[in-house]
Amino acid sequence: MGAACRRRLWPVALATAKKQVTIPTRPQWPVALATEAPVVDRDAAAAPGVGPDPAAQAPLDARRLAVARLWAVSRHPYLAAAIFASPVVAVPGLGKVTVDESWRLYVDPELVEQWSVEVLGSLLVHHAGHLVRDHAGRARSLGVSEHVTKDWALAADAEINDDLINTGLRFPSEPVLPQKFGWEPSRLAEEYFHCDHPDSEAEPDCGSGADAQTRSWELLADRKSGLPPGERHLTRAQVASDVLRYCEEGRGRMSKSWLRWAEDMLDPQVDWRRVLAAEIRKGVGTTAGLVDYTYKRPSRRAAASPDVVLPAMERPVPEVVVLCDTSGSMGQNQLARLLAEVDGLLRGVGLGRSRLRVLAVDAAVHAVQRVSSGRRLELLGGGGTDMGAGVMAAAKLRPRPSVIVVLTDGLTPWPAAAPKGIAVVVGLIGGGRAKGNRTWEPPGWARVVHIDAA
Numbered sequence: 001m002g003a004a005c006r007r008r009l010w011p012v013a014l015a016t017a018k019k020q021v022t023i024p025t026r027p028q029w030p031v032a033l034a035t036e037a038p039v040v041d042r043d044a045a046a047a048p049g050v051g052p053d054p055a056a057q058a059p060l061d062a063r064r065l066a067v068a069r070l071w072a073v074s075r076h077p078y079l080a081a082a083i084f085a086s087p088v089v090a091v092p093g094l095g096k097v098t099v100d101e102s103w104r105l106y107v108d109p110e111l112v113e114q115w116s117v118e119v120l121g122s123l124l125v126h127h128a129g130h131l132v133r134d135h136a137g138r139a140r141s142l143g144v145s146e147h148v149t150k151d152w153a154l155a156a157d158a159e160i161n162d163d164l165i166n167t168g169l170r171f172p173s174e175p176v177l178p179q180k181f182g183w184e185p186s187r188l189a190e191e192y193f194h195c196d197h198p199d200s201e202a203e204p205d206c207g208s209g210a211d212a213q214t215r216s217w218e219l220l221a222d223r224k225s226g227l228p229p230g231e232r233h234l235t236r237a238q239v240a241s242d243v244l245r246y247c248e249e250g251r252g253r254m255s256k257s258w259l260r261w262a263e264d265m266l267d268p269q270v271d272w273r274r275v276l277a278a279e280i281r282k283g284v285g286t287t288a289g290l291v292d293y294t295y296k297r298p299s300r301r302a303a304a305s306p307d308v309v310l311p312a313m314e315r316p317v318p319e320v321v322v323l324c325d326t327s328g329s330m331g332q333n334q335l336a337r338l339l340a341e342v343d344g345l346l347r348g349v350g351l352g353r354s355r356l357r358v359l360a361v362d363a364a365v366h367a368v369q370r371v372s373s374g375r376r377l378e379l380l381g382g383g384g385t386d387m388g389a390g391v392m393a394a395a396k397l398r399p400r401p402s403v404i405v406v407l408t409d410g411l412t413p414w415p416a417a418a419p420k421g422i423a424v425v426v427g428l429i430g431g432g433r434a435k436g437n438r439t440w441e442p443p444g445w446a447r448v449v450h451i452d453a454a
């Protein structure tokens, strides 16, 4: 990377808008200093001692950026904490604005000059959306690999822009919207990711803050200039509470999906069905992310090179197995009802009912049943429980499951490690963790969802 902006080492730490910051006197910028986040000197941070030539590049117009921030916050006040949190890194010649996982904002000083305040401000709102909604963390839990980064980037942009499009924002290019791909509005990026992706010219690149793939111009994650994970979480919580207050005060229109996000962020007592569905979706997504090359159908890029047969990408269809704890401590009616709900959840995440296999497990593992409805399930067993044996038996099934959902009261031993390459979601029914004189803990390697048995 060549020479960067003029050295401007300001005290780094404007973590949120509310934090006290010491700002050195800059008489030439009398206004709006309080709205500016620190500007990180990229070269000084990357290679101490190597001094950039101050005259070589146009300096970053921090005041113009501050005005864009004010513009963004005047349109979306509930995003203020996030918009002010990002430290700015000038990257001459970058040709875009991006964010990284530590919430740093990378800007090309030339574009700050060229773009209108509206366009700059709109991008700040868009990128704050990626950070607040944790698109990087979600991409990672979904197992989004380099091959499918573009699909994820489109899905994440669709999720954000969908909520912003009628709020008067102006983007430098056509924004990605769900309608353009034939996707339903107001869905999550995970859902868009699994939708069909028609060929698209759009190549969104919003940085690792949107997809968890590090870019060459980004500073290392351990550099002090970024936001530590704890502060990222606090900033998200601040935004969530500002979203709710904004709605309560009736200050403006708010999309349903922002509201849903804020409620989920602040209220951990969410409906277990939603949590379980999200966990199953993540598990399904992890295997769906494991794409492979296939020659069974033509590549999307085939037209570009007619003489060469290019492989296309293929995602395996996820297989789900449900394990039901049929030991004496579980009521048959309760299990049948739960299973019917889980069946519904699986269909909700796009898995056909023919794919559902159920194993009745107590101390032994009973036959695999393919069920079309929870009511048809014959629950065998009774007696002691060993769901660990059930998990191992399920892992040996063919076709091999990619997700195992375990419905249990939790009074059971577990294997020491997860079966390789299989996501395990444990639905813990009821609050009891003690039997006899020992307490039982769900395994650390599984995703655990507490199910209210009432």
Ligand SMILES: [Zn+2]
Pocket (backbone or CB within 6 Å): 126, 130, 156, 157, 204, 205, 206, 210
């Ligand atoms: Zn984006």
